[in-house]
Amino acid sequence: MPQALEGLKVLDFTQLLQGPYATQMLGDLGADVIKIEKPGSGDIYRKLTFFNEWIGGDESLCFLPCNRNKRSLALDLKSPEAADVIQRLAREADIVVENFRPGVMDRLGYGYEALHKLNPRLIYCSATGWGPDGPYRDRPGQDLLVQGLAGVVMASGQRSHGPVAVGTALSDQLGALHIVYSVLAALYYREKTGHGQRIEVNLLQSVLAYCMQDFFTVHNGGRSFERPDSGIAHPGNGAPFGIYRTADGYLSIAMNPWPKVVEALGEPDLLRYDDQQVLFDQRDEVFHAIEAVTVTRTTAEWLDIMLALDLWVAPVNEQKDVADDPQVRHLHAFREIEHPKAGRLRVTDIPFRMSETPGDIRRPPPLIGEHSREILEECGLSPEQIDALYEKGTVTTEALTPSPSQP
CATH class of the missing domain: 3.30.1540.10 (formyl-coa transferase, domain 3)
Incomplete structure (x- = not known):
């Protein structure tokens, strides 16, 4: 069956969780997501993992869940030769998503203004921790830091034990959802007008919007929430909640x-x-x-x-028991995929149903630069040009079993 975003090309300059989860959602719906990674090391999340445990030797428990349905191009963005590759890709792309600190993409020559000149239909989304400007512009933005500043941790836990962070990367995942829905809205606008646009999403406002009931009450009801000293699950509710x-x-x-x-x-x-x-x-x-x-x-x-x-x-439920819950099983909320190094993996499936254009998991998370050669071929580079990029180290491909013919 066709997929809703089939035919769209996404250039993914993101790493860690917020951006990669967003682009994975676009990939789940059929978009061709090209993940641009640093040669050798790739996405920072490839080097971070839970419990200091790895799958298949060196595959990260953090990276694998949010990078399926993507192709990886390992490209040194600081090399002079990279500019031609990025420009070729940008001319044909529909969407760019990046989550570098503010100003980094502009300094590299791949900011919104530069790529918009090449492709006025391009939808360019920048995702940051605190926003593109303001007094916190250059601070590192991370999930726990945002939960704290936004007041989320002060509304969780028991009064006598101090504030508690939500036990998942709330800020990043909400930021990802805001990326996706703003990008989809921009796509609809482009269908009507032919014009692309710039989108700016940040973790802080994503979390503030999520807490709309709480802030509405604080600002309009004239009363702040205070954590209970029992297991009452929300500071604004009474028993038995x-x-x-x-x-x-x-x-x-x-x-x-x-x-x-x-x-x-x-x-x-x-x-x-x-x-x-x-x-x-x-x-x-x-x-x-x-x-x-x-x-x-x-x-x-x-x-x-x-x-x-x-x-x-x-x-x-304990997390280890959730997959066996009768309703979870009925919904087929988890499924298995095959990864070239990590083997058989159980992953969360696409969390909604579409009657005419259902999403699908077509690709496991890629190895670093696994698709570099095929992407460059699609860009119109000749075999000789591609070989030259490999020889200079501008482009790389991680090989499962290196051979004499492997670039």
Whole structure:
């Protein structure tokens, strides 16, 4: 079947998580994503991994999840010869995404103005940590730093234990989503007008937008959020909203009519808290009263009881168990792919369905410069020109099994 973004060419100058995740999403929908990497070392994320563990010898647990459906061109952007290659690619490209610090692409000669002159239809997205200008322009921007500055960590965790960062790279992944939806909007505009444009996305505003309810309340309700000292899951909510220990694990209980919660718990004396203001003002006390009951049964037993009353509840899974959850299995949320070095890998699948143009995983994450030669051939370079670039080290290809014929 056709794919929604089939025929679009993306030049991907990104590394780490924010940019690569965004371009992977475009690739999942059919775009031809050409990942421009530094010869020898490639994307910085290739050298970082969780637990200091590697797959297939030296493949990163951090790099592999966000770089499928791409081809890699290992090209030294500082070499004089690179300019001709980038210009050839830019003339035919639809989208450029880069996440260098502000000003780097301009100094290299590949900023928006330079490439826009070559291709007025080009959509050029720059992704930064703090924005393209302002007092923090030159600071390093990273997920944890943004979570802290944006107030996210101060809204998480227990009051007595201090703020807690969200247990995933929230800022980067939200930034990636903002890249994708702004690029898709620019593509629609280009279809109507023929004009490309410049897009600037930053981690900070991506997180601030994500926290819209919280900031709206702070700025318009005149009250700041304070972390509870129990497992209440949001500083603006009262009981029972939270995570509760059971006999064999944990259970999430969301917003529910208090009398129905009391009925499920089988503790009628808890009706004394049946007032919304009391459930907020005394939420820590109520939390501990609920948990004193939930620890007496297993998570499965509570699910049977509470779901029969149509309460909003769910199990709390360890990450290693999520793939075996019946609904996760039903949705085919994970699938397996084959990587030339790392072997068989389980990855998260495309998270939505499209009836006419479904996405697909066509390529595993590439090796550094794995597709350099074929990309240069598509640019119109002759075999002799390509060989010359290899000889100078301007272009490289990582080989699984080097041979005398390998450039």
